Amino acid sequence: MKNYLEFEKEIKLLETDLDSLKSPFGSEGISEVDTQKIRKTEEEINSKLKLTYQNLNSWQKTLVARHEDRPRANFYIKKIFSGFTALSGDRLFSDDQSVIAGFGLIENKSVLVIGQEKGENLTSRIERNFGMMRPEGYRKCIRLMQLANRFQIPVVSFIDTPGAYPGIGAEQRGQASAIAASIECSMSLNVPNISIIIGEGGSGGAIALASSNKVIMLENSIYSVISPEGCASILWRDPSKSLEAADAMKLTAKDLLELGIIDEIIKEPLGGAHRDMDVIAQDVKHSIIKNLKQYEKFSREEVYEDRKSKFLRIGRDKGFVNSSNLTDSNFGHKDSFLSKAKREFYGNKYLYYGLLAVVLTVLTTLFSVA
DSSP states (O other): OOOOOGGGHHHHHHHHHHHHHHOSEETTEEOOOOHHHHHHHHHHHHHHHHHHHHTOOHHHHHHHHTOTTSOOHHHHHHHHOEEEEEOOOOSSSOOOTTEEEEEEEETTEEEEEEEEOOOSSHHHHHHTGGGOOOHHHHHHHHHHHHHHHHTTOOEEEEEEESOSOOOHHHHHTTHHHHHHHHHHHHHHOSSOEEEEEEEEEEHHHHHHHHOSSEEEEETTOEEESSOHHHHHHHHTSOGGGHHHHHHHHTOBHHHHHHHTSOSEEEOOOTTOGGGOHHHHHHHHHHHHHHHHHHTTTOOHHHHHHHHHHHHHHTTOSSSEEOOSOOOGGGOSOEEOHHHHHHHHHHHTHHHHHHHHHHHHHHHHHHHHHO
16 A cells, blocks of 8 residues: 655545556446546646655655655665675674664675664564664674675665664663764765665764765755754744754755755655665666776775865865865865955954054054144
8 A cells, every 4th residue: 555645635636536547447347448538647747746746845854854655775785785694793892783784785795784673564563673773783883894804895785774873771772882883884984885865864973974986866855954844843943843944954955955064966756765666776876986986097085085074074065165185184174365354354453453553543643643
């Protein structure tokens, strides 16, 4: 049974009519199928889908990113990679079912695949903890990323989580430390790592695995430091203002590409990724292959420098002069002349006020004598 979002009510009615038209068993028994009416209804559905999905606001895109029928990490892993072998456990506490990790082949090349898995039905969602990783999940990923780095195997991550698990047990086992260590490990790799945000990219739970050479988003996915509901609760103490929060947070793929936070957007089939999962799987596969080929001639040091430079460039397009040489001796940004002048003035403002007073006194004296 298909699941529909609130803004898809008209589409639901049209598709219900289409199903009844395709069925030869009507209220009066077996009847002839009206192919012309079926074709007309299908055209209406496509037209309505196009009109609806071309004008989605940030909150509606959030709902699409959370859609129950949206393909999950496990689906992409099965469709894209061959010979996948899952590996379990962090060697410290236990295995975390909310993340799938292991080695597989893409075009006969080995890659480490990591996927945050939400689950496909109620039972699997509870088992997967709705994609919210615990510390042991992050430590499992760190262990495997270090293994991949040792054997020069690229890393591909599928991001789909509302955030890291906030339970007491997770905090007691060092959730914050595990996330920080995962970010550090991802940033320090000498092999290419590519992250694809396939649904929700929520909070540090997503950033822990998305600190990559290439961050790619599906067209209707989201990526933010907090959920719109959480943001609305903090800023306005009113979760109903999620629409305003979603717009202000710039969490859509289009906004994040303009800001330079992500590197690429993969266009989804009409009506979202869940409406043609085979097509979106092929598009994701092509994107992974294309980006991996980009790093084939890079040395290990160049891969690391490419990632470092990418993150150092974020947020520097306005108010700063970009530094093209990001070496250890020139690691930070360069202030513009105006920024330096302002800082100099405010740092010695009383001196400048005194000098100004002296100049004004001298000028006043000269004019009075004249």
